[in-house]
Amino acid sequence: MFALNLPVFAVKIKKTEAGREIFDSLRRKYVALTPEEWVRQHFVNYLQSEKHYPISLMANEVAIKLNSLSRRCDTVIYNNRLDPLVIVEYKQPDVAITQQVFDQIARYNSVLRVKYLIVSNGLSHYCGMMDYEKGSFHYLSEIPDYNEIAIEN
Secondary structure: OOOOOOOOOOOOEEEEOOEEEEEEOOOOEEEEOOHHHHHHHHHHHHHHHOOOOOHHHEEEEEEEEEOOEEEEEEEEEEOOOOOEEEEEEEOOOOOOOOHHHHHHHHHHHHHHOOOEEEEEOOOOEEEEEEEOOOOEEEEOOOOOOHHHHHHHO
């Protein structure tokens, strides 16, 4: 598929009549292998293996209602009380991370009100933190380790 700016890992891919599928460890099933799904699976692996995010507190394709419309957050990460803590939005590698992508994740956050927002196309990754008391948002230099952000909540 595509070379990404993420650690390589042993992905499980199978061929079906419908095409190639990749195993999603969070949904515990094979899903269609699209460029965006390739990014998602690598990014989830990175969060789990490098940043210590517990798989048991992550979920893919989380349904939300936004202005009476059904939408899906790509990945939501929860704290130990199962409160949403992080939203991750993925794009395929040839899609630039633009203001429109940040606007999309901000709309999702209007429903979930998480502290951290992450956007990745597999090549570039951006993480920011909401400060609801000050009504501000600032970018972080790197994606925090789960142990750092779990302590805060």
